[in-house]
Amino acid sequence: MDYEMITINLTKDGGQQFSEEFQALNPMKQVPALKIDGITIGQSLAIIEYLEETRPTPRLLPQDPKKRAHVRMISHLLASGIQPLQNLSVLKQVGQENQLTWAQQAISSGFNALEQILQSTAGKYCVGDEVSMADLCLAPQVANADRFKVDLTPYPTISRINKSLLALEAFQVSHPCRQPDTPPELRA
Amino acid sequence: MDYEMITINLTKDGGQQFSEEFQALNPMKQVPALKIDGITIGQSLAIIEYLEETRPTPRLLPQDPKKRAHVRMISHLLASGIQPLQNLSVLKQVGQENQLTWAQQAISSGFNALEQILQSTAGKYCVGDEVSMADLCLAPQVANADRFKVDLTPYPTISRINKSLLALEAFQVSHPCRQPDTPPELRA
Known part of the structure; x- marks a missing residue:
């Protein structure tokens, strides 16, 4: 579109x-x-759900209700369980000297849970072998994990899926490091 | 069920x-x-969406895609934009002496936005005159606002909708103050 x-x-x-x-x-x-x-x-997920309902090509949710539940569970884990805790306004409140540790703790805690969940849902991507809303949430959160220097070694499934996603053109061109207003020091 | x-x-x-x-x-x-x-x-919203797709009586999302978008926007504002910032694990990290101010700030900031959004979406409830997923998110968040002694005077629409919801039996019996394990000091 x-x-x-x-x-x-x-x-x-x-x-x-x-x-x-x-x-x-x-x-x-x-x-x-x-x-x-x-x-x-x-709200990102409300936007994606609206696009899915009105412009369902490409599909971002599977058709099977149980798989849809997995996609939404993972999406919400990322969008409610991690993202809000390490966004700009919260880190400002936490203060300069504590914000790196705070963000790392929020991301690691969420990724620990996600890595475990993916053992039963993932194929090539977060849920099976089709790209879904969950993957749209995963890629920017892994980019944030990199930014906050989170060690990704304990998360081999998350790392593998992120690598598969970054091989896709749609994820390459929309990556946080390639936005029109990405600050120079974060560009890649 | x-x-x-x-x-x-x-x-x-x-x-x-x-x-x-x-x-x-x-x-x-x-x-x-x-x-x-x-x-x-x-994840609460993933659970509600699954129940909606597999057991759609009563409906918790309207049929019109634009109204569904409003319901989801408000639900996510509450579930991602407020709730995670004032939940137990975050307040523990913030520490005893700062947690009341922290929680009040998170709730007020979200309620300021929500009060404004409701001006264009609300009828008797958050979106029009039918109870929706958004209302399921609103009632417990207002209960938390009470718990953290947030002044609700600046939020007449939120207060009015919450009052309408608490008049319904389903909201009375499921209120946080009436859970089987609600601590005695929070019971009502």
Whole structure:
């Protein structure tokens, strides 16, 4: 589908997500927000589910309800169980000197659980051999783990799946290190 | 539907969620976990979506995709944007003397956004006049707000919806203050 992307730089100008203009789109002052079909949707997983229901090609959820449950469980583990604990606003509250340890602890704790769950759900990707919403959540979280220098040795399944994902063009071009507003020191 | 509920007391015995038995059900060491149809599902919203897909009576998501997007946006705002920041394990990390302020800040910040979103989505309940997954997320979060002594005066819409919900038998019997293992000081 065609789209126009407007980048919201979370660190420039004191955080562009705090602008009046962006707050009108997403009162949570968080990215992303999607304007589509006359509505504006915040929250990444709500956005993905809407796209799935209205533009189901490619499919991001399997058809079998049990596999869908696995995809959603993993997606929510990442999006609720890890991401919010190591996002920018929380790390600011935690303070400069503690934030690396804090983020590492949040990610390791979630990855310990995820590695165990993947033993019974994963094929080539998080759930079976088809790319799903769970993989869309996994790749950026592994990128964040790298950024916070989390040792990935204890997570061979997570590492293997992430490598398979990064072999796909869609994941290469959308990687956090290749966004239009990625700061130079994080580019790759 | 028939079910058997097993309570996992988060503060008793050093936290029953850390038992080997429970970790086998939910490696995240968090409640809830649902054993159903031969699988085990963690993450509240993944559980609700599975029940919706396999046992859609009563419906917890509207049929219109835009309204479904609103329900999911609000549910995720509560489940990812507020709940994880004020749950037990995070508050332990924050430490006794800072945890009340921390929890109040997380809840107020999320409620500020939610109050604004509800202006365009709410009817009698969070999205229109039918109870949805969003309401299932709202009621326990308002209960937590009470527990952390958050002033609800700035949130008239949240307060009004919560009052409507607590008038329903399903919300009365499942309220956090009426769980089989609610500590005596939190019972009502």
